Amino acid sequence: MKKNSKDAIVNAAISLFNSNGFSGTSIRDIAELAKVNTATIAYYFDNKLGLLEYCFTSFFEQYISKIEEAYTLIDQGAKGCLKRVVANLLHYQCEHNHLASVVYREMSIDSQVVREIMSTYSLKEKYYFQKIFEKGFEWNEFRPHSIPYLIIQLKGLLMMPYMNTHYLREVLYIFPNEPFFEQKYLKEINFWIEKTLSAEIKAKKEALI
Structure with missing residues (x-):
């Protein structure tokens, strides 16, 4: 895993939650913006609610x-x-x-x-x-x-x-x-x-x- 992947996920989530709302943002959206795969998000936060x-x-x-x-x-x-x-x-x-x-x-x-x-x-x-x-x-x-x-x-x-x-x-x-x-x-x-x-x-x- 990338050294800064966790920070990248958090920053991407904040950006997308801010513009699209929590319900309007998918894990895939966050993964794409953070340039990680969805498994990396699951590793750190379990799911979208865990990230919030x-x-x-x-x-x-x-x-x-x-x-x-x-x-x-x-x-x-x-x-x-x-x-x-x-x-x-x-x-x-x-x-x-x-x-x-x-x-x-x-x-x-x-x-x-x-x-x-x-x-x-x-x-x-x-x-x-x-x-x-x-x-x-x-x-x-x-x-x-x-x-x-x-x-x-x-x-x-x-x-x-x-x-x-x-x-x-x-x-x-x-x-x-x-x-x-x-x-x-x-x-x-x-x-x-x-x-x-x-x-x-x-x-x-x-x-x-």
């Missing part, structure tokens, strides 16, 4: 590690921690924009694989987001909000560009794979953090009354 599960796991293992890396500095402040988490996740998704698009699209379809991912990685993500928000409330950095609704908003901001890449490109002429997008969009999410969460804004408004 590998993509999910690979994506979320690194995704959670980006959150954990930022969370180690939570004692320096909840707002700063949240901004580091957002910067880490946005950069990771920009670097792996095709994989992010595949994962988010397929995660919207209920399946056994998706339920397994949600019972592990999604719960870990919720744990860290919840802890950051709770610390922010406790330390008076954030104004009180419903944590589930804050997570909905934050997840929406982080996921939307990769769930609707055709809309961004064809309607808004925005390209999530470009460095300029990452810089600009990070500023927008940080603006949401300041305006929605920051207790300093509330204190300033009250001082003016």
